[in-house]
Amino acid sequence: MLDVLQEHIIKRLGKVPERFEEVAKAFEPLRPKRGTYLLREAEVCKHVYFIVEGCLQVFVIDKNGNESTRELYTEEQWVTDIFGFKNQQASEEYIKCVEPCKLLRIHYDAFQYFSAEIPAFAQIYQQILELSYSNTVYRVNTMTSLNALDRIKWLIENKPQLMTRLSNKLIASYLGISPETMTRLKGKL
Amino acid sequence: MLDVLQEHIIKRLGKVPERFEEVAKAFEPLRPKRGTYLLREAEVCKHVYFIVEGCLQVFVIDKNGNESTRELYTEEQWVTDIFGFKNQQASEEYIKCVEPCKLLRIHYDAFQYFSAEIPAFAQIYQQILELSYSNTVYRVNTMTSLNALDRIKWLIENKPQLMTRLSNKLIASYLGISPETMTRLKGKL
DNA sequence: AACGACTCTTGATAAATGTCAATGATTTTG
DNA sequence: CAAAATCATTGACATTTATCAAGAGTCGTT
Numbered sequence: 001m002l003d004v005l006q007e008h009i010i011k012r013l014g015k016v017p018e019r020f021e022e023v024a025k026a027f028e029p030l031r032p033k034r035g036t037y038l039l040r041e042a043e044v045c046k047h048v049y050f051i052v053e054g055c056l057q058v059f060v061i062d063k064n065g066n067e068s069t070r071e072l073y074t075e076e077q078w079v080t081d082i083f084g085f086k087n088q089q090a091s092e093e094y095i096k097c098v099e100p101c102k103l104l105r106i107h108y109d110a111f112q113y114f115s116a117e118i119p120a121f122a123q124i125y126q127q128i129l130e131l132s133y134s135n136t137v138y139r140v141n142t143m144t145s146l147n148a149l150d151r152i153k154w155l156i157e158n159k160p161q162l163m164t165r166l167s168n169k170l171i172a173s174y175l176g177i178s179p180e181t182m183t184r185l186k187g188k189l
Numbered sequence: 190m191l192d193v194l195q196e197h198i199i200k201r202l203g204k205v206p207e208r209f210e211e212v213a214k215a216f217e218p219l220r221p222k223r224g225t226y227l228l229r230e231a232e233v234c235k236h237v238y239f240i241v242e243g244c245l246q247v248f249v250i251d252k253n254g255n256e257s258t259r260e261l262y263t264e265e266q267w268v269t270d271i272f273g274f275k276n277q278q279a280s281e282e283y284i285k286c287v288e289p290c291k292l293l294r295i296h297y298d299a300f301q302y303f304s305a306e307i308p309a310f311a312q313i314y315q316q317i318l319e320l321s322y323s324n325t326v327y328r329v330n331t332m333t334s335l336n337a338l339d340r341i342k343w344l345i346e347n348k349p350q351l352m353t354r355l356s357n358k359l360i361a362s363y364l365g366i367s368p369e370t371m372t373r374l375k376g377k378l
Numbered sequence: 379a380a381c382g383a384c385t386c387t388t389g390a391t392a393a394a395t396g397t398c399a400a401t402g403a404t405t406t407t408g
Numbered sequence: 409c410a411a412a413a414t415c416a417t418t419g420a421c422a423t424t425t426a427t428c429a430a431g432a433g434t435c436g437t438t
Contacts, residue, residue: 060330068334070326083323092330126315133322134272137259139329141249141281144365145257148425168386176333178426183387185425337395357416367396372417374395 001029001052001104008050008076012127017120026110030103039095044088045081047105052076054101057170059094069173071139072098072162078128098170143176149185151175156189190218190241190293197239197265201316206309215299219292228284233277234270236294241265243290246359248283258362260328261287261351267317287359332365338374340364345378 002024009017017023027050032038039045041061049056056079059069070093073079084091085108114121142154152175156163163171172182191213198206206212216239221227228234230250238245245268248258259282262268273280274297295303303310331343341364345352352360361371 060334062334063339068330070329070333082319082326086319086323092327122315126311126318129315129318129322130271130275133318133325134275136322136325136329137271138281140259140325140332141257143329143332144259145249145251150252167384169384179386180388180427181425187387356414358414368416369397369418370395 001102002027004052004076005050005104009124012124013120017124019118019120023114023118023121026114027104027106030105031101032097032103033100034097036097036101037094038097039081039091039093041092041094042090045085045091045095046108048078048080048085048111049095050076050078050104050106052102052104054097054099054103055166056101057094057096057098059096059173060092061094067094067173068176069170071136072166072170072174074161078132082132098166148175148177148181149188151177152182152185152189190291191216193241193265194239194293198313201313202309206313208307208309212303212307212310215303216293216295219294220290221286221292222289223286225286225290226283227286228270228280228282230281230283231279234274234280234284235297237267237269237274237300238284239265239267239293239295241291241293243286243292244288244355245290246283246285246287248285248362249281250283256283256362257365258359260325261355261359261363263350267321271321287355337364337366337370338377340366341371341374341378 005024005027006016006020009020030049038047038049038056051073053075056073057067057069058071058073058079058081059067062068079095081091081093081095083089084093088108115125116122142151146154155171155175162174168182169179172179175182177185194213194216195205195209198209219238227236227238227245240262242264245262246256246258247260247262247268247270248256251257268284270280270282270284272278273282277297304314305311331340335343344360344364351363357371358368361368364371366374
């Protein structure tokens with residue numbers, strides 16, 4: 001799986017990174033099956049995950065016990081509970097595999113060490129941070145400025161793969177609507 | 190105004206930053222009045238703004254012409270269109286003063302230069318990035334997992350200053366509800 | 379192939395929220 | 409300081425979306 005990571009990093013950095021071998025050793029491969037929780041509310045997130053294959057759902061549970069999906073991540077994306085990870089504090093989110101996955105994860109201690117020691121590592125981390133932040137800003141705007149039907153159209157336009165590979169129910173949660181409304185609105189497309 | 194900036198940075202870094210004088214010179218003071226646009230959709234965002242005093246609204250305009258407020262920023266916060274700024278691409282957002290403001294702004298070129306040249310600058314930028322990202326993640330979860338009444342309660346709990354210093358209409362836009370609904374739900378508190 | 383669990387769809391109904399219009403209050407500005 | 413503009417509130421009504429329930433379909437496991 002490390003080859004996928006290396007390719008990903010070369011794409012970002014435009015070259016083979018310094019001390020890649022050393023960094024690569026710190027990544028632990030993982031093959032969790034569908035339904036596995038990588039993080040639960042109130043736990044402290046100890047890792048950053050890189051998705052080689054599969055799909056991760058990050059969500060919170062509302063007062064009625066319903067999942068509210070903040071984000072769905074797939075191949076070549078980086079996932080963590082950013083606030084909890086950086087401050088090593090209890091998470092408010094859950095992270096769950098919604099497909100069988102191939103993941104690489106790096107521990108907080110190694111992450112801290114490489115951030116301080118290897119400039120290229122810090123540089124890539126910053127790029128990922130900027131991209132993640134941009135995406136989340138965009139998500140706020142999408143969720144607050146579009147109605148349910150337009151959010152569905154948006155997803156079809158912008159993330160068609162998600163639409164086809166995930167369940168109606170999960171997509172509905174991602175779009176902030178009930179599965180029933182999702183079914184009905186799809187008929188109006 | 191630079192004293193406020195210096196204090197802010199000392200708080201973040203835990204010490205007086207290296208080459209502060211040099212960096213400080215790159216910050217241009219600005220005193221826009223209420224209603225001034227700092228950025229419009231389709232423009233390229235050339236600056237990062239630091240708020241010494243006042244309040245900035247960042248929003249998009251939906252298909253019905255209504256403002257949908259992504260964020261409201263006040264004293265000692267950093268504001269830009271992150272995606273457009275980093276890539277020097279057209280913005281999808283507007284940035285507007287909703288109070289008379291005292292601002293400091295740094296130009297893209299200076300920002301790039303200091304990021305590369307001064308480690309402490311890059312370090313503080315990264316901290317701000319992490320905090321901004323965390324806040325935005327939190328905002329997605331708040332907006333998608335709470336109903337209108339609970340979002341109002343959330344605001345009163347977590348950002349009471351905003352509630353009192355801004356108009357009903359603006360707060361409603363921030364919470365993603367109509368001004369009329371806002372008025373009615375406030376009666377139910 | 380059969381079982382169980384889960385999912386999708388559809389209908390009926392309810393709840394939440396938006397829209398439009400009118401009025402009075404407040405703020406801004408010449 | 410007075411006119412003009414904007415804002416807050418309220419009522420009536422419309423629209424959107426959620427909820428609950430039932431049946432049919434799908435999937436994975438044994």
